[in-house]
Amino acid sequence: MIEAVIFDWAGTTVDYGSLAPVIAFKKAFKDVGIELTDSEIRQDMGMAKWDHIGKILNMNDVKDQWKHEYGSLPTNDDRKRIYLGFQKSLIKYLRDYTELKSGVLKTFNYLKEYGIKVATTTGYTNEMMRIVEKKASENGYAPELVVTSEDVHDQGRPSPAMIQYIMEKFNIDDPQKVIKVGDTLVDIEEGHNAGVKTVGIVEGSSLMGLSQVEFDELDDEQQLVKRNEVKRKFELVNTDFIIDNIYDLVQIIEYLNEAMDKKW
Template sequence: MIEAVIFDWAGTTVDYGSLAPVIAFKKAFENAGIELSDGDIRRDMGMAKWDHIGKILKLDDVKQQWEQKYSALPNNNDRKKLYEDFQISLLHYLKEYTELKSGVLKTFKYLNDYEIKVATTTGYTAEMMKIVQDKAAKDGYVPELVVTSEDVNGHGRPFPDMIHYIMEEFKIDDPKNIVKVGDTLVDIEEGQNAGVRTVGIVEGSSLMGLSKIEFDELSSEEQLAKRNQVKRKFESVNTDFVIDSIFDLVQIIEYLNESMDKKW
């Protein structure tokens, strides 16, 4: 039986489109005179933010811009300054972009009713999570356990350490009794590295990269095309299940429980 569900935050349960970190990354690099595209930012979304900045600094376009502006490649001090600016920006924007996504409370109630534990992992720091958690709690979403890379000696995604930490806290031995739900490929990689079931959410995901207004303004055909584009990305990394929205998670859990019952 499924004993626990581990959710991501931005793009999965809050912040439709995972907009806050994108804006903050752009602001931090803009302060350094470097222009980033959404694609530059989103390709490694979900990692611990220090690691994510390191990945961005290794992009060819970013290195070229940096060398052109500073006549040198970025060093560790540059990375630290970018990280500090990113933190300042994100702490500001998190206050604006922490609305729960549609269906979260209904799904959370189902999990509670069936005594399925709820935990979360994130690329945010504990300081960032305090803002997100407090807002989510006021709206009725209170996971039993919230884990950041700071709880596991900095070993954030895609390492499985945060999930292993949750398994130990929940006293769950079999990873197949856990479902990891996220909106990025790094979420899926984290789950796969831990041996748990993985579920990718399509609508409102960082992979889709659209705000709720932008998505709603698309025609039905355009929406379908966007959904299929994201599904193909999840399928390309062998995600166990891909769902349009968090509403569909209940069906996945019931399917898994039924399948596990038949094996017995």
Template sequence: MIEAVIFDWAGTTVDYGSLAPVVAFKKAFKDAGIELSDDDIRQDMGMAKWDHIGKILELEDVKRQWELKYSELPNDEDRKKIYEGFQQSLLHYLREYTELKSGVLKTFNYLKEYGIKVATTTGYTAEMMNIVKDKAAEDGYTPDLVVTSEDVDGMGRPSPAMIQFIMRKFNINDPKKIIKVGDTLVDIEEGRNAGVTTVGIVEGSSLMGLSQVEFDELDNEEQITKRNEVKREYESANADFVVDSIFDLVQIIEYLNESMDKKW
């Protein structure tokens, strides 16, 4: 039987489209004179933010812009300065982008009803998560355990360390009794590295990269095209399941529980 579900936060359970980190990354780099595209930011979304900034600084276009502006490549001090600016920006924007996505409470209440534990992993720091989880709690979403890379000596996704930490806390030895749900390829990598079942969320995901308004303005054919593009990305990362909405997770749990029952 499935004993625990581990959710990501931005783009999965809150912040439709995972907009807060994109806005904060753009501001932090713009303050350094560097222009970023959404694609630059989203390709490594889900990592611990220090690691993510390191990845962005390795992009060829970013290195080119940096060298043109400063006549040298970015160093560790530059990375620290951007990280500090990013943190300040994100702590501000998180207060604006913490609304629960549709279906989250309904899914959470189902999990509670059936005694399934709920935990979360994230690329946010503990300080950032204090803002997000407090706002989510006001809206009724209260996971049993909220884990950041700071709980596991800085080993952020795609490392399995946070999931393994949760397994120890929940006293669950079999990874097949756990589902990891996320909205980025890094989420899927994290889950696969931990040996748990992985589920990718399509609508409102960082992979789709659209706000609720932008998605709703698409016609039906355009929405289908967007969904299919995201599904193919998840499939390329070998996600076990891909769903449009978080509430579709209920069907997956019931399917997996039935499959486990048959084996026994």
């Protein structure tokens, strides 16, 4: 039987479209004279933010911009400066981007009813998560365990360390009894590295990159095209299950439980 579900946060359970980190990254880099596109930011979304900034600074276009602006490549001190600016911006934006996505409470209540433990992993820091966790709790969503890379010696995604830490805390030995749910490819890679079942969420995901309003303004055919684009990306990294909405997770759990019952 499935014993635990591990959710991501932004783009999965809160912040439809994972907008807050994108806005914060853009501002932090613009403050040092670097322009970023959404696709450049979202390419490694889900990683610990320090690691993510390192990835961005290593992009060819960003290095070219930096050379043009400063006459040299960015240093570790530059990375620290950007990281501090990013933290300051994100903490500000998180207060406005922690609304629960549709179906989260219904799914959460189902999991509680059937005794399935709920935990989370994230690319956010503990300080950031205190804001997100508090607002989510006020709206009825309160996972039993909230883990960041700071809890596992800064081993962020795609390392399996956070999931392994959760399994240890929950006394779960078999990774096949655990599901990791996320909206980025890094989420899926984290799940694969831990040996757990992986579920990718399509609507409101960072991979789709649209706000709720932007998605709702599309006609049915355009929405289908967007869903299929995201599904193909998840399929390319061998995601075990792909769902449109978080409440579709219930069907996945029931399917897996039935399959386990037949196996034994």
